[in-house]
Amino acid sequence: MTPAKPRTRKPVPPPTTAPEPLDSHVLESLVGYNARRAYLVVYVAFAERMAVYGLKPTDFSVLSLLAHNPGATSRQLCAALDIQPPNFVSLVAAMDRRGLIERRPHPHDGRAVGLHLTPAGHQLMVEAEEAVIQLEKEASHKLTDRERETLIRLLQKIYL
Template identity: 75%
Template sequence: MVTPRKKIPSPAGAAAARSDHLDTRVLETFVGYNARRAWLVVTQVFAERMAVYGLKQVDFSVLSLLAHNPGATSRQLCSTLDILPPNLVSLIAAMDSRGLIERRPHPHDGRAIGLHLTPAGEQLVREAEQTVIELEADASARLTPRERETLIRLLQKVYH
């Protein structure tokens, strides 16, 4: 269980003489800076808790998307998640090898390949989604449920 870059509070009086941290007030007026910092926190918790499933964030996104969009193509996954097609290939191949997904010929387009979860894949997604729900709640525990909804709504307003 690797926990790199975890903020370990230094012994009480140790950093009294010379403060460890810098004045970040200007940077903290920017959405970009704050969004990245918050994302890093969630990412850290995500990586720790999802390691047991062998899933990175992008893996989970693909699997969850396939659970709710059976038969989706690589092209659609790429466009939805902002991934470049060449970078999805090995990812899909690995999930195929793991027996989590299978490729079937596309009904209307001979070039495309429809991606489907296997029963094992569906079972894994169910467990993984539940874990993500819990981990998300923990990672945003300093927010009230109402604040969390507001945060998500405002983030979506930026990118929608």
């Protein structure tokens, strides 16, 4: 067990005087507005906690997919994550340079490249997935386990 693990909370917020808050009841009745605000909270927590691993949300998503879909191609990953192929190139290149993934020739298609986690990539993802699960738990600590499941189920009814 890690003794006295370092707090990664924000330092004390600057002692500014808050302005009078506004009535935002209309915005708060919209799914889009609320989904974005909630996402932003998790995103900030992710950025703070995952900086140690040098992973942004998109990097994490790609590596997580590769962990469970070894040999996936750029095309498949782009489709799964809604990323435009041109924007995917530098992403893959950076993780290749870091030694987290490997490109191997595709068995059936000479145009495609199969992507695989390296042992270092696997090891990083074991720690990173654990950290993300923990960070998500903290970011959604006001929800019971049941509520959290419900939330996810309802969100998926919108985008799946």
